[in-house]
Amino acid sequence: MTEAPHPQLPDAVLRPVRGHHAFEACVEQLATAIRLGVYPLGSTLPAERELADRLHVSRATLREAMAALRQAGLVETRRGRGGGTVVTLKPRTPSARKAARVSAAVRADWLDVLEYRRITEPGGAYLAALRQRDGDLEEEQRDQLHAALDEVAGADRPAEHRQADSRLHLTIAALTGSPRLVAAVTDVQRVLHEMLLAIPVLDTNIAHSDRQHAAVVRAVLAGKPDRARKAMEEHCDDTAALLRGLVG
Amino acid sequence: MTEAPHPQLPDAVLRPVRGHHAFEACVEQLATAIRLGVYPLGSTLPAERELADRLHVSRATLREAMAALRQAGLVETRRGRGGGTVVTLKPRTPSARKAARVSAAVRADWLDVLEYRRITEPGGAYLAALRQRDGDLEEEQRDQLHAALDEVAGADRPAEHRQADSRLHLTIAALTGSPRLVAAVTDVQRVLHEMLLAIPVLDTNIAHSDRQHAAVVRAVLAGKPDRARKAMEEHCDDTAALLRGLVG
DNA sequence: GAGATTTGGTCTGAACTCAGACCTATACTG
DNA sequence: CAGTATAGGTCTGAGTTCAGACCAAATCTC
Structure with a gap:
């Protein structure tokens, strides 16, 4: 029998088919959406039946996830018409805690995200600017x-700034209209958020970051793909340099 | 109760948590690896226990998947020491069939992949060249x-060329050492392969494609990130232009 | 206030998945 | 040839997930 003649590929290509337990995956997605500010404090989540439908799980499974979120204090639920599940989690201040000891696997994952981000987010800005240039963006999207x-x-x-930052990055990705790209950026922002909560970032230099945000948005709205990508690359590089030093 | 004040984000961010049935996901991954030539005709798959371990499923579930692959004629299995599961699927010739009618959802997915590819594969070439420039690539990896x-x-x-093409793209992605990027490129190549089997591509112009491949590899080995990205972008753009026209 | 509507809460039986023990076939080793 | 190692083949009981029906509370409409 012949062995696979490309020894490096199977190791790279075969991955776990999923993180077991559908309800854990639901908790993960919903908690991420809440933490990143997709559903800010006080907003109402979609009805259970709709959420279950959208996440492709049964309502029973979704309810398990909701119970976990409730128990973790992220949401509160009221029944009856006009009821629903409301976000009660106050955004947390980044770096408000001591540096937690992180495993080698987590650290490797963090470094991977920083590289992956360097590709995906500038790519998203590029595509968004391209759509603007070609007149594919609606007035409403520019307003968003x-x-x-x-x-x-x-x-x-800082806590609100962090959520607003995530939302801006997700909004840019959403402008591309590419489900895959939105998924990639969501994943990136989730891990980024995790890092910022676990690492004591001394000086985020919010003003600098906001200037870069503005530059990216300007380039996108001007329909300049290359400039938008370049601007986002610089933004990612600056964040990454800061974080890489602290992760080791 | 406040509604979510960012109407565009939930729709974009919340996604199905998984494609139900672990065994279907296993079939999908293994069939993809076989079709893309990660496991070429005649090569032996890893032992069941190892595969189950790597895919994070129980052996029972993996065996269901194996049974499906066997029934579909992709592999054959022999027991006993020195036995195992061997690939029997001959690579299929692209565009050997008439154009199948594809649903709007599939067509949208195909177009999404072409955009996503424009971002991820050039990004992978960029990162790979960066690693080469910084001396992070092993001799063995350059050989691969x-x-x-x-x-x-x-x-x-043509059939062998298609598999070799997939393997080259996956190899470049693997050079980056980024699990997320490899996953992204695997996904892209899977859908690309699906497209090429379903669409009657009249003239692939293999010579042109091979020149572009060579240019990408040269730039990577020279440690020139920007040139590598540019070269891969041109390659993706040429492929995409061809396919987009045929998909509509 | 009566009734309709919307929302979360509960239950059931079937199907899927799991971990792990155990059986069987084949090939290598001494 | 006997023993051992490595592979696939089989079984079991417990946990998870499913689809869908039905219940209960809160609000809206008339």
């Missing part, structure tokens, strides 16, 4: 982008 | 890249 940028610039407290 | 390129250039029959 403006609004997201204003929220970042207007957030005074 | 050379070998993969030679196989593409040396493949005479």
